[in-house]
Amino acid sequence: MFMRTSPSNCQTSARPPGSWAEALAATALGCQGVALLIAVTACQPSAPPKADPAAQATRRAPEPAAAAPEPKPDPEPAQPPADPQPQPAPGQEAIGPGQLQQLDPSRATLTAPERYTVLFETTRGDLHLDVRRSWAPIGADRFYNLVKLGFYNDVAFFRVVKDFVAQVGLHGDPGVNRLWRTARIDDDPPTQSNLRGTVTFATSGKNSRTTQFFINLGNNARLDDLGFAPFGRVREFDVLSALHAGYGEGAPMGRGPSQTRIQGEGNSYLRAEFPELDYIQRASIVDQRSPPERAR
Numbered sequence: 001m002f003m004r005t006s007p008s009n010c011q012t013s014a015r016p017p018g019s020w021a022e023a024l025a026a027t028a029l030g031c032q033g034v035a036l037l038i039a040v041t042a043c044q045p046s047a048p049p050k051a052d053p054a055a056q057a058t059r060r061a062p063e064p065a066a067a068a069p070e071p072k073p074d075p076e077p078a079q080p081p082a083d084p085q086p087q088p089a090p091g092q093e094a095i096g097p098g099q100l101q102q103l104d105p106s107r108a109t110l111t112a113p114e115r116y117t118v119l120f121e122t123t124r125g126d127l128h129l130d131v132r133r134s135w136a137p138i139g140a141d142r143f144y145n146l147v148k149l150g151f152y153n154d155v156a157f158f159r160v161v162k163d164f165v166a167q168v169g170l171h172g173d174p175g176v177n178r179l180w181r182t183a184r185i186d187d188d189p190p191t192q193s194n195l196r197g198t199v200t201f202a203t204s205g206k207n208s209r210t211t212q213f214f215i216n217l218g219n220n221a222r223l224d225d226l227g228f229a230p231f232g233r234v235r236e237f238d239v240l241s242a243l244h245a246g247y248g249e250g251a252p253m254g255r256g257p258s259q260t261r262i263q264g265e266g267n268s269y270l271r272a273e274f275p276e277l278d279y280i281q282r283a284s285i286v287d288q289r290s291p292p293e294r295a296r
Contacts (some may be wrong), residue, residue, distance in 0.1 A: 133231075
């Protein structure tokens with residue numbers, strides 16, 4: 001899709017050809033308020049038996065009955081319950097506090113060089129991505145930091161639509177997804193067209209880019225006017241073509257994975273219900289160059 005979702009943190013690229021409607025992959029968290037009902041019952045007492053006057057003399061006068069409590073207003077809706085602790089996928093260790101700290105968005109402060117190359121070691125082979133910072137400086141800086149922090153290790157290509165896009169960038173650990181859910185960056189104006197092989201951040205609206213990106217599997221120049229700004233290009237088109245596309249569009253529009261569930265359950269959900277997905281096993285910077293000097 002090149003869908004822009006509502007502010008739900010479920011980011012998308014565009015809809016496939018044939019539909020320009022924006023899709024909603026939003027989640028709604030909330031709890032229903034609990035109404036407090038106070039029922040008061042009363043009955044008429046039977047006539048008391050005649051009391052012994054001597055006993056009455058020694059009996060203490062009854063204390064006045066306590067006033068009935070005033071009815072309380074309905075409570076405010078409770079805050080959403082805390083997300084459950086993430087469960088590691090089979091064969092995968094849960095991320096500990098130290099690793100969460102390492103992946104904290106506050107550490108993403110580096111300025112990228114003008115040119116750098118990222119190596120994605122995928123389940124289909126190596127994929128090189130050449131980045132040009134001048135194309136989209138804010139996006140190139142964010143991508144550089146994410147790779148440096150190790151964010152893209154063991155993440156799934158969860159949305160692969162043939163001849164359209166291959167989307168990736170939700171972490172396999174829900175705790176990490178929670179950290180980055182609101183770590184948005186401003187938009188870059190598009191300077192390059194979304195042609196086959198270009199790489200672009202997904203978005204859910206204005207200035208909402210976080211960690212998800214997509215690789216254009218076809219010529220999607222129509223996305224340029226929608227504000228999608230490419231920041232690099234991949235080399236190996238044969239690897240792109242080999243990515244598993246059998247699940248197609250994601251839920252709820254298709255039978256592919258739900259972004260909401262990936263956010264909350266991570267790779268354990270993907271591996272259990274979508275075992276044929278391909279993954280970036282490891283991402284690293286393999287080449288980088290400083291900005292070119294100005295001609296004298």
